[in-house]
Amino acid sequence: MQRASELMVSPDRQLIAGVDEAGRGPLAGAVVAAAVILPAHYELPGLNDSKKLSEARRERLFELIQAQAVSFAIVAVAATEIDRINILQASLQAMKEAVTALATQPDFVYVDGNRCPRWDYRSEALVQGDSRLDCIAAASILAKVSRDRAMVDMELQYPGYGFARHKGYPTSAHMSALQSLGPCPEHRRSFAPVARSLAAQSQEAQ
Numbered sequence: 001m002q003r004a005s006e007l008m009v010s011p012d013r014q015l016i017a018g019v020d021e022a023g024r025g026p027l028a029g030a031v032v033a034a035a036v037i038l039p040a041h042y043e044l045p046g047l048n049d050s051k052k053l054s055e056a057r058r059e060r061l062f063e064l065i066q067a068q069a070v071s072f073a074i075v076a077v078a079a080t081e082i083d084r085i086n087i088l089q090a091s092l093q094a095m096k097e098a099v100t101a102l103a104t105q106p107d108f109v110y111v112d113g114n115r116c117p118r119w120d121y122r123s124e125a126l127v128q129g130d131s132r133l134d135c136i137a138a139a140s141i142l143a144k145v146s147r148d149r150a151m152v153d154m155e156l157q158y159p160g161y162g163f164a165r166h167k168g169y170p171t172s173a174h175m176s177a178l179q180s181l182g183p184c185p186e187h188r189r190s191f192a193p194v195a196r197s198l199a200a201q202s203q204e205a206q
Contacts, residue, residue: 014107015070018135019095021112022050022143024087026168027178027194028161028187029151030076031087033094034142035102035109037070038135044068047137049130050144062145065138072138073101074146083190092117098139112136158184 021033044064046057053061066072075097082090096117099109109121112129129136148167155164161177161184168174168186170193178193182201187194 015104016135017071017099017102017106017109018129018133018137018139019099019109019111020130020136020140020143021091021094022140022147023168024091025170026188027170027174027191028079028163028168028184029147029154030078031082031090031094032074032076032143032147032150033091033098034072034074034139034146035095035098035106036065036072036135036138036142037102037104037106038065038138039068039070042068044134044138047134047141049128049137050140052131053141055148058141058145061138061141065142069138071102071104072142073098073103074142075101076146076150079186079188082188086190087188110136112140154186158186 015037017035017037019033019035021031023029023031044061046053047061050058075094077090077094085093095111096119099106099119099121107122109123110129110133111123111125114125114127116123116125126132126136130140131137151167152164155161160181162173166174175193178197183189183194183197189195189198
């Protein structure tokens with residue numbers, strides 16, 4: 001994987017941030033974004049796109065990234081806000097807030113995906129950026145691990161849905177639980193399977 005330092009926008013060692021999100025596809029829970037500025041030299045063995053790593057490797061890198069980063073920030077946008085503004089806009093909002101929250105502000109931002117949030121930062125969107133740049137890969141790990149941990153906690157608050165296992169994604173087990181239990185407060189009402197479950201509940205109540 002290329003290092004962020006190899007893609008400096010100018011030769012004067014500007015600070016480069018990578019930003020990524022986790023949780024666009026699930027039916028429940030927040031969408032989480034992280035922004036990371038890595039130092040010129042770091043030791044993050046096995047760093048890669050979070051989706052290509054084992055849970056144990058992600059957890060280990062989660063701690064190493066936070067220990068070595070020049071700056072990092074993690075932001076969650078709740079399910080209610082996702083329903084209000086839609087998942088795309090919520091994802092962009094989370095990424096924007098994560099970069100804004102960096103204690104050390106970057107000179108340039110690389111964004112995973114095909115579009116950047118509306119902001120004043122000099123930036124570039126990179127499709128599959130989490131497999132191309134270490135700073136984005138690091139951000140993807142912080143976002144993924146943070147969201148997964150939140151979903152484990154959600155299982156304790158709303159038992160029976162299996163959030164600790166499927167993390168809110170529409171697995172067969174989740175769909176079955178949604179059908180039998182109905183949506184919990186953390187389900188995204190604007191997502192079709194949840195909306196159908198709510199409609200079914202309403203019909204049964206009539």
